[in-house]
Amino acid sequence: MLVNSPVQGPRHLVRVFVDFWNYTLSMRNADAEFRTDWAMLGPVLAHAAAGVVDVAAASEYQGLNFYGSHDPAREADRRLHRWATTVVDTFPGVSVSIVPCQRKRSPPICHTCHSAVAQCPACGADMRGTEEKGVDVRMATDMISLAWADNYDIAVLVSSDRDFVPVAEFLETRGIKVIHGAFPPRGAQLTARCWGSVNVALLREEFRFVRPMPDH
Numbered sequence: 001m002l003v004n005s006p007v008q009g010p011r012h013l014v015r016v017f018v019d020f021w022n023y024t025l026s027m028r029n030a031d032a033e034f035r036t037d038w039a040m041l042g043p044v045l046a047h048a049a050a051g052v053v054d055v056a057a058a059s060e061y062q063g064l065n066f067y068g069s070h071d072p073a074r075e076a077d078r079r080l081h082r083w084a085t086t087v088v089d090t091f092p093g094v095s096v097s098i099v100p101c102q103r104k105r106s107p108p109i110c111h112t113c114h115s116a117v118a119q120c121p122a123c124g125a126d127m128r129g130t131e132e133k134g135v136d137v138r139m140a141t142d143m144i145s146l147a148w149a150d151n152y153d154i155a156v157l158v159s160s161d162r163d164f165v166p167v168a169e170f171l172e173t174r175g176i177k178v179i180h181g182a183f184p185p186r187g188a189q190l191t192a193r194c195w196g197s198v199n200v201a202l203l204r205e206e207f208r209f210v211r212p213m214p215d216h
Helices: 020-030 038-053 075-086 135-148 162-173 188-193 201-206
Strands: 011-019 058-070 094-100 154-158 177-182 196-199
Touching: 011 020, 011 038, 011 135, 020 058, 020 201, 038 058, 038 094, 038 154, 038 177, 038 196, 038 201, 058 075, 058 135, 075 094, 094 135, 135 154, 135 162, 154 162, 162 177, 162 188, 177 188, 196 201
Parallel strands: 011 058, 011 154, 058 094, 154 177, 177 196
Antiparallel strands: none
């Protein structure tokens, strides 16, 4: 079983942190038809990361933290929120944090006259888009607070966002090894600052969702 290696030796506690939208878009680029088995993603990545740190060590999967955002005004995003909080959040070890997107403070600027366009001239709709606020901060805070509580000694960070470079560097000063769950060549700067990396796309057959065959 992936979550507990039978190999004798030191035991590493591994927790997986996933930036949902970053992961989803990266995997879509690697395999447009891929569907994730969220019950298996964490154990597979935890096992792979422990092997990068110490091939002779046993690993204990501590869980997967899922971070995302949604726009409550969009039906597709409302479905995403229901799925994440009522399905993904029920899998063993998985903790979901999904927050509403915030309306941007400033409207877009016309590239010709450089005037702010607050409303659509045709229908009057608000031209300000939405943006993801607080997801990266929550993810970084959890990584640090859980490490401080000795919840894990290996973190798998699934994101290509270089904003996590300071987090990886700080955790290393505390003896925590951060393994980048990477989609090369994306996120090369973050990969360089982590202790090691695993290529998530190359592992995908181990956590591909397969719809059960109906009983006859």
